[in-house]
Amino acid sequence: MFLDFFFPDRCLGCNNIIAANIFVCEICKNQIDFCNNKFEDENVLKEQCKTIFPIENAFALMRFQKEGLSRELIHNLKYNKRKNLGKLFAKWTIERLSFDKKPDLLISVPLHPKKEKERGYNQLHLFTETISEFYNIPFDHQIIKRNYYAKAQALKDKENREKSADLFSLQKPISGKHVLIIDDVFTTGNTMSAMAWEILKNKNNKVSVLVMEQDY
Template sequence: MTWLSSSFFSNFFRLLYPRACVVCGDVLVDGEPFLCSVCLSGLPLNDGIDEEADEVLANDLGIGHLYWLFRYDRASDFHKLVYAIKYRFNKELGVWAGKMLGERMKDISGIDCIIPVPLHPKREKERGFNQAFMIGTGIASVLSVRVASGVLKRVVNTPSQTGLERGQRADNVAEAFELGDTACVEDCHVLLVDDVVTSGATIRACMMELSKIKGIRVSVACLGKSGSI
């Protein structure tokens, strides 16, 4: 029965459970990774036209650069790309999207290492992983840099930022982070990675801690940037 090879079983499995586009739900064909080619070509990518606004925001947050992959709008189906990573536990999608972002910044970044925005240990245990770590792993593989996940710790298990007003978001995360082992990032240019940047409150709270580290420079990367900043 040598014809019952592993590829036979994987093809049979795909017939029963076809892979679907995480945005529109259409069945994917071979060669389409997580999004169908129609959704991939329609993804509202950062094409650089907003550079001035990004610079103002970066100054406001006290960071070097803000890198982002696509315009995030909860009214658009493209928000499902982030939803699928966080709530449908699609870790591989997080790495894939991180690689896509890394490819767009590899000629300009000068980054030494990646720091994913941490989850509280209780939240990470419930979810099974940190989505920012998966995205950061994808970026790190393209930039050939390390991921330093022990530098920043989340010490308060804050409620989700979703649905909160700008002021409430800032209050929600203001005291949420503490420094861990920082020796490995002294005098480094680090890239703080999150899934979505909306008001910038989480980034600002992280910066309050990271700026205490000797000689550190910080840039930020996220998959989705909300237009409401």
């Protein structure tokens, strides 16, 4: 209570004082470009994915805004130790996402162990776990691993981004599952594609995708 008085929580958009663990005031939230598309419908994200791997369904929470609040929030989630923003993104997702038929398994894109140690956490885990609990869909953070440490996709040149073979490997067999792959931002789709194809090596599997932000 003492610290709350002298160091109140502030909106990450306008810096006004807000209630604890809210992160964003309603005025700033209304400036975010939410996609509001249906998971099973045709949409831009699904069309993009179709060009690089077979996909069942796709859902993006927000559209990319170069100077927008969504980018600021994701930056804070990934790099400023604000991992509880994962719960906020999950809350916003739950408000907008429904399934005609639920996927069988949630898998978030893993970090390389060195990267996760540097960051202190995987920014997708709390988001995935919150989604899992609400929809009663199991998740597994150990089922797939990233095989080598690399720079962030946004910092790589095009040639290196295309070298995604063997980026991931399964640690447990998956067969006959509809897997929902979860990531923070969809840009080129190279990381998502590499992970999807690893799961689709078993022809009995299907994949869908869920991302916090779509950059197109």
